[in-house]
Amino acid sequence: MTRPPLYVRRPFLAGVVRQLPLFAVLVAVGIGLLLVTLEYWRRGLVVIGLxxxxxxxxxxxxxxxxxxxLAVRSxxxxxxxxxxxxxxxxxIALAIPSA
Structure with a gap:
């Protein structure tokens, strides 16, 4: 007897797991924005770009x-x-000369 797939057994958990790539990107962008807020704008923009x-x-x-x-278009x-x-x-963030 085979077990049904995760999206049948636990649809909410399957939906959360499916969004982990987007969550990872949003966390990285949030860290970059925090760096920009703390006046490390060059590092913050590089983190956002990466x-x-x-x-x-x-x-x-x-x-x-x-x-x-993350799949919006083709x-x-x-x-x-x-x-x-x-x-x-x-x-651009790396090309701007520092003051």
Whole structure:
């Protein structure tokens, strides 16, 4: 006798597990925003940019049933937009000369 899948046995838990990639990205962005608030703006923006690049990698590598709300558009569009925005934000934050 085989056990039914998790989404049948515990649908709430399955929904929470499915959103873990988005939660990880949001935690990283929150840490970056906290750094910006504490006046470590360059480090904070780099953390936010790398979080977006990480989101692009998660969107690229995870199957659709595991990626949760990181899947907004088609996979190529999501990866290009998230990765591009993250890379641009990181490069600009590192390119601004320090005072």
């Amino acid at each position: 979080a977006l690049v990480g989101a692009a990698l998660l969107r690229l590598l995870l199957p659709v049933r595991r990626v949760g709300f 996979r190529p569009v999501d990866v290009v937009l998230l990765g591009g925005a993250g890379a641009v934000l990181t490069v």
